Amino acid sequence: MTSSLKLHGIATVNLWAADIPAAQQWYSQIFGIEPYFVRPPAPEPPAYIEYRVGDYSQELGIVDSKYALPGTAGSPAGAVVYWHVDDVPAAVQRLVSMGATEREAPADRGEGFITATVVDPFGNILGVMFNPHYLEVRAGQARLR
Known part of the structure; x- marks a missing residue:
């Protein structure tokens, strides 16, 4: 008998954006908070930002689209x-x-x-x-x- 895979919950949802500062401004306005995690830190332009949102503080990360995996759709998909x-x-x-x-x-x-x-x-x-x-x-x- 094989053991089952136990999924404990969503750890991070990642979205893509070519303009991370613009995405940060937009999502910060939507959520009413600033990201709690930014890499690299200022004064470098960010390549990744992360928010904790919702009742269970789920993580929503926004990644610079230049780091998208090969084959990632260029239009809304997935x-x-x-x-x-x-x-x-x-x-x-x-x-x-x-x-x-x-x-x-x-x-x-x-x-x-x-x-x-x-x-x-x-x-x-x-x-x-x-x-x-x-x-x-x-x-x-x-x-x-």
């Missing part, structure tokens, strides 16, 4: 990470007002699940979602504290 939000239409409206482009309008997926995607100004797909399962997990974690 896996979509959906971040839980309380109000999907309001989140999409805010992101679009900040320069994102709506890719998929808010869609009711049934049983309380609502999803939408935008493309940030740097070409990355950003998913937002209302997810009842997320709320159940968060409530369970709060009870354990």
Whole structure:
């Protein structure tokens, strides 16, 4: 019998941007915080920045696109990470007002699940979602504290 692989949770989600200072300005405005990790440190221009966001302080890193792996798509593609939000239409409206482009309008997926995607100004797909399962997990974690 083989042992199973245990995934403990997402450690870091990386996005790409050709202009890291512009990405830092945009995401700092979206999140209302500055990145906690910047490499290399000032006064050098950053090649990587990282934020801790959400209820569980998940890491969102933004990497200079010159370091993208060979074969990385030049247009929005790949896996979509959906971040839980309380109000999907309001989140999409805010992101679009900040320069994102709506890719998929808010869609009711049934049983309380609502999803939408935008493309940030740097070409990355950003998913937002209302997810009842997320709320159940968060409530369970709060009870354990």
